[in-house]
Every structure is written in structure tokens, then in C-alpha cells.
Amino acid sequence: MQVEKFTMEQFTAMGQPVIFNFSPGINVLIGANSTGKSHVMKALYTLLKASEEAQLKQDTPERLQMRMQEKLQGVFKPDTLGRLVRRAPGRGSAKLAVVYAGQSLALELTTLGNVRLAYKTLIDPEPTIYLPAREFLTLYEGFIALYEKRELAFDVTYYDLSLALNAAPLRGPRVEKVKALVEPLIEAIHGNVQRKNDRFYLDLPEGSLESQLVAEGYRKIGTLMQLLINGSLSQSGILFWDEPASNLNPNLVTVIVKVLRAMAQAGMQIFVATHDYLLSQELSLIAEYNPEAAIKFFALHQPAPGQGTEIEAGNTLVDIENDSILAEFAAHYDREQELFLSSHDSESAGGER
Amino acid sequence: MRRFEESYLEFRFGEQWQPIIDFDEHPDYKKLTKTIKGSKGVDFVGVFRDELNAREKLYLIEVKNFRNYRTQNKKRLSSGELAVELGQKVRVSLACILSAYRTGDSQTWQPFLEMLVDRDSWLGVVLWLEQDYPQGRDRHHKVRDQHRKATLSTRTKEYKKKLRWVTSRVLVCDHRSSQLRGLEVRNLPQSQVD
Numbered sequence: 056m057q058v059e060k061f062t063m064e065q066f067t068a069m070g071q072p073v074i075f076n077f078s079p080g081i082n083v084l085i086g087a088n089s090t091g092k093s094h095v096m097k098a099l100y101t102l103l104k105a106s107e108e109a110q111l112k113q114d115t116p117e118r119l120q121m122r123m124q125e126k127l128q129g130v131f132k133p134d135t136l137g138r139l140v141r142r143a144p145g146r147g148s149a150k151l152a153v154v155y156a157g158q159s160l161a162l163e164l165t166t167l168g169n170v171r172l173a174y175k176t177l178i179d180p181e182p183t184i185y186l187p188a189r190e191f192l193t194l195y196e197g198f199i200a201l202y203e204k205r206e207l208a209f210d211v212t213y214y215d216l217s218l219a220l221n222a223a224p225l226r227g228p229r230v231e232k233v234k235a236l237v238e239p240l241i242e243a244i245h246g247n248v249q250r251k252n253d254r255f256y257l258d259l260p261e262g263s264l265e266s267q268l269v270a271e272g273y274r275k276i277g278t279l280m281q282l283l284i285n286g287s288l289s290q291s292g293i294l295f296w297d298e299p300a301s302n303l304n305p306n307l308v309t310v311i312v313k314v315l316r317a318m319a320q321a322g323m324q325i326f327v328a329t330h331d332y333l334l335s336q337e338l339s340l341i342a343e344y345n346p347e348a349a350i351k352f353f354a355l356h357q358p359a360p361g362q363g364t365e366i367e368a369g370n371t372l373v374d375i376e377n378d379s380i381l382a383e384f385a386a387h388y389d390r391e392q393e394l395f396l397s398s399h400d401s402e403s404a405g406g407e408r
Numbered sequence: 409m410r411r412f413e414e415s416y417l418e419f420r421f422g423e424q425w426q427p428i429i430d431f432d433e434h435p436d437y438k439k440l441t442k443t444i445k446g447s448k449g450v451d452f453v454g455v456f457r458d459e460l461n462a463r464e465k466l467y468l469i470e471v472k473n474f475r476n477y478r479t480q481n482k483k484r485l486s487s488g489e490l491a492v493e494l495g496q497k498v499r500v501s502l503a504c505i506l507s508a509y510r511t512g513d514s515q516t517w518q519p520f521l522e523m524l525v526d527r528d529s530w531l532g533v534v535l536w537l538e539q540d541y542p543q544g545r546d547r548h549h550k551v552r553d554q555h556r557k558a559t560l561s562t563r564t565k566e567y568k569k570k571l572r573w574v575t576s577r578v579l580v581c582d583h584r585s586s587q588l589r590g591l592e593v594r595n596l597p598q599s600q601v602d
Contacts, residue, residue, distance in 0.1 A: 332558075372551075373551055373555075374548075375551070376548060376551065378554070381555065382554055384554070384557070384561060385553065385554035388558065388560055391564060392579060392581065393587070395577055395579045396587060396588070397461070398530070
């Protein structure tokens with residue numbers, strides 16, 4: 056079961072209604088800062104995760120409405136919920152609507168912070184995981200207890216992730232199913248992830264090292280491994296991953312691309328927000344040469360500063376006119392050529408001596 | 409205006425390019441390559457008289473036209489083979505300028521040699537690289553240009569590494585992206601050249 060469509064209106068960076076018709080496989084969100092990539096993922100995550108939790112707790116419609124309100128607050132952490140409504144004169148409201156496996160769920164949020172749901176609850180939503188841009192393995196130790204007792208600056212996606220990491224490893228035939236997804240990750244870092252007591256370690260050729268002592272890219276891969284090994288990321292689940300390539304060596308980026316594709320082929324629906332040239336272009340190459348690959352790209356852009364974000368969708372990056380990452384690489388070449396042609400310094404200033 | 413044809417490309421150098429030499433056609437270059445088998449220089453060596461900046465700039469220009477031959481040349485591009493080849497051609501070209509000044513037409517080579525031995529002179533190497541882009545990358549002008557520039561930018565970094573021993577001014581460009589003043593380049597159909 057997958058997210059088919061998501062509509063946002065007057066929500067943070069979005070003004071006029073923007074509609075995402077998602078791929079059942081990988082969905083890549085690109086765009087400059089403040090165009091709302093993470094907000095798209097977080098808003099969608101809120102609706103799905105709250106529905107998943109409501110199903111487990113067998114919420115009444117009133118309780119679900121309350122849960123949505125709490126989840127929005129927890130995910131976005133605004134001063135007041137009404138601040139998520141795009142600023143405009145007078146009172147207004149924001150709307151979020153998702154179509155998931157043929158079922159619809161719509162939420163309206165007023166500037167006063169009231170939430171109204173127009174829907175029936177989503178039935179049997181698949182497990183949803185949100186991986187924030189910041190690696191979490193090193194923060195895990197004691198995080199659950201601390202989050203439950205204290206008011207922390209971390210949003211609730213970190214708490215949800217800590218619960219997902221906390222699950223015990225899979226046993227029996229289900230292990231075999233995730234093996235194919237975990238193996239490329241083991242190969243990439245030449246090691247495996249282990250939880251001992253309340254800490255994560257990476258068993259690497261140089262020995263078992265605390266996650267705090269290994270590179271951040273390895274920790275990100277370790278997080279993904281743990282979620283696969285313990286079944287939190289199931290083959291029919293939904294993964295949101297904010298900036299998967301941040302702090303990753305380019306050779307690990309290509310590993311991540313392979314794993315994302317394998318997970319999508321296994322049935323997982325994936326949402327990725329990225330600024331990374333290599334990650335986005337590698338995914339586009341797959342889409343260009345394998346039209347059946349079920350990858351879709353969404354470029355978020357603002358026609359002018361302060362205006363609402365607009366969406367451009369394409370099956371490859373080639374179809375996207377407003378690719379902010381590529382535009383900057385092209386501009387880099389222009390600057391290089393300009394410097395080449397206009398430099399007047401002596402060679403001793405430019406060459407090595 | 410000096411006109412040359414090289415690898416199915418027409419190069420038109422304006423008056424600011426003085427002198428400009430097609431290495432392949434010059435007897436001094438031919439003498440060297442006959443004596444030392446396997447020696448290959450760049451295609452053009454020229455001085456650009458930059459009136460805007462009151463500066464003379466020495467250019468070594470190598471031309472590669474991989475249009476219609478992308479597959480055959482893919483390995484040369486990706487393995488770094490072409491970068492090594494360019495480095496070697498620059499090495500031979502410098503040797504040729506020196507030997508030709510000493511044993512050949514000194515007057516022709518003097519301005520080049522003087523610039524080469526002057527630490528304060530400007531020396532740039534240009535790889536003129538024409539290539540096809542994969543099918544499907546041609547749908548939108550803007551995106552196509554951005555892709556080309558991103559690719560050329562990456563290539564420029566590779567070639568720079570192989571030429572740091574002589575200069576850090578290296579540029580990879582093609583007829584669409586070039587901003588070299590006083591130089592017009594266009595593709596020629598194969599039949600027109602043959």
C-alpha cells in the first residue's frame with residue numbers, strides 16, 4: 056500500500072494548492088533552501104504516523120483528531136500550531152490531504168491552531184520511518200527515557216526513530232528477506248552494527264567501535280542497517296529520509312543509491328529530500344535507463360522571493376527545468392571559465408612551485 | 409582571420425590571435441615527430457592579444473571531437489587516459505617550441521619561447537572537447553546546457569591535475585560553452601571535409 060497523492064495548501068512555504076502524484080517507488084524532492092522539501096515530508100509523515108499510531112491504540116475519531124494535533128506540534132515544534140498556516144492577512148487555514156491505498160484523509164488547520172479532520176481513518180497503514188538529516192545513532196543512548204521525562208529541543212521524529220531502533224532483531228525466515236538489503240551495506244563499510252546494552256557499536260575490521268568513534272557516514276549506514284535488521288523498515292513500509300547524502304563520502308552515496316533502489320524493488324515506498332548532486336543524478340540515471348524503475352522527481356521552487364512554492368514533477372531530472380542543484384554546478388563552470396579568461400596574475404601565483 | 413579545419417570542426421581565429429600556429433602543418437613540428445616517433449603535440453599554439461586587459465596570453469589548444477564516437481571514446485574519458493594524453497601532448501609541444509627555436513624557424517617561435525620562459529607570462533591550456541550527450545538528455549535546452557557545463561566542469565578538474573606541473577589555467581570547453589574571444593568554432597559535416 057502506497058501514498059498516491061498528497062495536496063498541500065497554505066501550509067508553511069506552500070501557498071496555492073500544490074499536488075504531488077507520487078511514485079510507488081522512490082520520490083526525490085529537490086529545491087533550494089526554504090522551499091519546503093522537509094516540510095512536505097514531515098507533513099506527510101505526520102498524517103501517516105498518526106494514523107499508524109491511532110490504529111494500534113484503536114483511537115476514537117475524537118482521539119485521532121487530538122493525536123493529529125499533537126503529532127503536528129511534535130513534528131514541527133512551532134510556538135503555536137497556527138504558525139504552520141502560511142501568513143496572510145486575516146484568518147486563514149491550511150489544508151493537507153493524502154490519498155493512501157485508495158483511502159483519503161484530509162486535515163484542516165486554522166490560524167488559531169484548531170485541527171479538523173475530514174476523512175475516515177486510514178485502514179492498516181504500513182509502518183512509517185522518518186530519518187532526519189542528522190545522524191541519530193550516537194544520540195540513541197538514554198534518549199527514549201529522557202524524551203519521555205523532559206522537554207527536549209528534538210522533534211518527535213527523533214523519538215519515533217529511537218523507538219524504531221529499540222526493537223529487537225528479527226528471527227527466523229524474516230531474516231532472510233532483509234538479508235539482500237543489508238548485505239550491500241555490510242560490504243560498503245566492511246562491518247556490521249551491534250547494540251550492546253543501550254549503545255550502538257560498529258563491528259569493523261579494526262575492531263568493535265562505539266558509534267561515537269566512527270565517521271558520521273558510517274553511523275547513517277549503521278542506522279539503516281539496524282532498522283532493516285529489526286524489521287522496523289519492512290518491505291511494505293514507507294521511508295522518509297531527509298538528506299541521506301549529507302556527510303557521506305561519494306562512494307557511500309552510490310551504495311545508498313543501490314540500497315534505495317533495492318528497497319523500492321522489494322516494495323518499500325521511499326521519500327528523499329536532497330541537495331546532493333551525485334545522489335540526485337545517480338537516481339536520475341537509473342530512471343533514464345530503466346523506465347520501469349518507478350522513480351519520480353519533484354523540484355520545489357519559488358517563482359520570486361516570498362511567493363508560495365511551486366512544484367515541477369518529472370520522471371527523470373532531465374524533465375525538470377528548475378533543478379537548483381544542477382543550476383549551481385553549471386554556474387560553477389561559468390565562474391571557472393570567467394576566471395580562466397579574466398585572470399591576469401603571473402603564473403607563479405597560479406601554479407605550484 | 410585565420411581559418412583551420414581540425415577533426416571536423418572549423419576554427420576561425422580573429423585578428424587578436426597573432427601568431428596562431430597549426431602544429432601539425434608546421435615543418436619544425438613535422439621534423440620533431442619524424443625524428444622521435446610517437447611524439448604528438450597539441451593542435452594549436454597561439455598568442456591572444458587581450459586588448460581589454462592589455463595582456464598577451466599564450467594558449468595551447470588541443471581538439472577532440474568525439475561526436476558520433478562517444479562509445480568508442482568512453483573509456484578514454486572515464487579512465488583518465490585522455491587526461492594523460494593531454495599532459496603528454498603539452499610536454500611535447502613545449503619541447504617542440506624550444507627545439508624549433510634553436511634549430512628551426514627561430515623568428516616564428518621566439519614570441520612563444522619568450523612567454524614560456526617568463527614566469528610572469530600567462531599560459532593557458534584548452535581542451536576543446538566536442539561530444540555527444542546521451543539520448544534523452546536533449547529534451548530541454550536549459551537542462552541540456554546545464555548538464556554539459558556540469559560535465560565540462562568535472563572534466564576540467566581532472567585535466568587540471570595532469571597539468572599542474574606547467575600551469576593551473578586549464579579549461580575544457582566546446583563550441584556551445586566557449587567564451588574565448590576572437591574565436592569562432594563550428595561543426596562541419598563529414599562530407600564537407602572529405
